[in-house]
Amino acid sequence: MNTRSPQFHDIATALADEGWCVVPGFLSAAQTQALADECLALRDAQRLTPARVGALRTATPLRGDSTHWFQADAPSAPQQAFTDRIDALRVTLNRELMLGLVECESHYAVYPPGAGYTRHLDRLRDSDARLVSAVFYLNPAWRVADGGALRLHLADGSSRDIFPHAGTLLLFLSAQFEHEVLPATRERMSIACWMRQRTPGSVF
Numbered sequence: 001m002n003t004r005s006p007q008f009h010d011i012a013t014a015l016a017d018e019g020w021c022v023v024p025g026f027l028s029a030a031q032t033q034a035l036a037d038e039c040l041a042l043r044d045a046q047r048l049t050p051a052r053v054g055a056l057r058t059a060t061p062l063r064g065d066s067t068h069w070f071q072a073d074a075p076s077a078p079q080q081a082f083t084d085r086i087d088a089l090r091v092t093l094n095r096e097l098m099l100g101l102v103e104c105e106s107h108y109a110v111y112p113p114g115a116g117y118t119r120h121l122d123r124l125r126d127s128d129a130r131l132v133s134a135v136f137y138l139n140p141a142w143r144v145a146d147g148g149a150l151r152l153h154l155a156d157g158s159s160r161d162i163f164p165h166a167g168t169l170l171l172f173l174s175a176q177f178e179h180e181v182l183p184a185t186r187e188r189m190s191i192a193c194w195m196r197q198r199t200p201g202s203v204f
């Protein structure tokens with residue numbers, strides 16, 4: 001893996017300048033399709049769990065997705081391809097932006113039609129370990145009319161809508177951007193990933 005690719009340099013620059021960026025074609029079409037196939041197979045095998053929010057881990061109307069965490073010690077081949085590339089990006093961000101990102105955690109997420117995720121920040125209440133949020137989209141032939149944008153709220157009060165096209169990666173600084181998932185007319189699949197920094201008391 002060449003971590004000095006110009007694409008990764010451009011991503012680091014955009015993150016430093018704007019705090020967020022969109023990367024089309026982060027993986028090949030075949031790699032993206034393999035992840036989508038695996039996500040659907042997990043859904044069909046009922047291995048997705050309704051997402052929970054907060055310390056009490058209660059089911060919530062705030063978000064309507066179901067998730068499946070990647071197992072770092074036993075990745076499937078499609079997961080390994082994603083993990084290798086996101087890790088290479090993490091190493092580039094550490095080198096170019098002096099970030100102490102020590103690991104990534106990722107889960108598949110499936111939003112049924114009509115489901116969304118209300119406006120939120122990705123920082124967990126009890127931890128500031130999550131520094132960079134990355135969302136990778138798995139939906140072929142997505143149309144704007146399908147809805148389902150991630151709405152990113154910027155500091156000036158404006159917002160940007162990013163549609164969940166297969167192969168697109170969205171990156172943003174976890175502590176700085178509130179965002180929401182708007183409901184879609186179709187099932188919507190993604191991988192949500194967080195690059196984590198070492199925090200006091202963490203095991204890293």
Ligand SMILES: O=C(O)CCC(=O)C(=O)O
Pocket residue numbers: 109117122135149150179180181190192
């Ligand atoms: O799927 C997306 O576009 C974003 C999901 C999200 O915001 C999250 O899981 O925290």
Ligand SMILES: [Fe+2]
Pocket residue numbers: 120121122179
């Ligand atoms: Fe989020």
